[in-house]
Amino acid sequence: MDVSISARHVNVTPRLEEVIHEKIGQLDRYLDVLDYASVHFDQAQNPRIADKEFCEIVLRGRGHHLRCKVRAPDPFTAIDLAEDKLMRQIRKLRTKLQRRHHGTGATIRSGTDAPLSNVAVIEAEMPEIDGGEERTPQIVKTKRFHLGPLTPDEAVEKMENMDHGFFFFINKETDRSAVVYRRDDGDVGLIDEAG
Secondary structure, eight states: OEEEEEEESSOOOHHHHHHHHHHTTTGGGTOTTOOEEEEEEEEOOOTTOSOOEEEEEEEEETTEEEEEEEEESSHHHHHHHHHHHHHHHHHHHHHHHHHHTTTOOOOOOTTOOOOGGGOOOOSSOOOOSTTSOOOOOOOOOOOOOOOOEEOHHHHHHHHHHHTOSEEEEEETTTTEEEEEEEOTTSOEEEEEOOO
């Protein structure tokens, strides 16, 4: 797998590059359709953020796109956490591809031009993560609340007061649905419904 590494405010040492190629560059052995990985590091400048190292990894190949973001105290821990997340995503995608193609027994190897419709079995054994079956997330809690119109600043204040990562509201300025959310850099983003 081709691996591209970039960083901002983080020193990518030769040892870190080696670990990235060992852990992330080898993920294609579990799902042959993956052929490119982009690894990006950044460091939070906000002193309120405990885990300063931020790592985003994107895997691509034959129309498939897997992405994960993690925070950790150092880049090596971030790579370990990202590898675990990506392994779960690969397991889900692999199962989905096997189900889609009804276990035809065909295998796609990277570098071949075989059609994706022949994917069913990948020869590499997937290591167990968390010792069990991958479960589908379920809705376990429901909240109902009044959506009174608010300005974005008022919505940010409510979000901060509730200590949530986002807040859904009706934007008083546009009369449309909107969301404010806490960004990874410590600032706040606003998503406003198009009209």
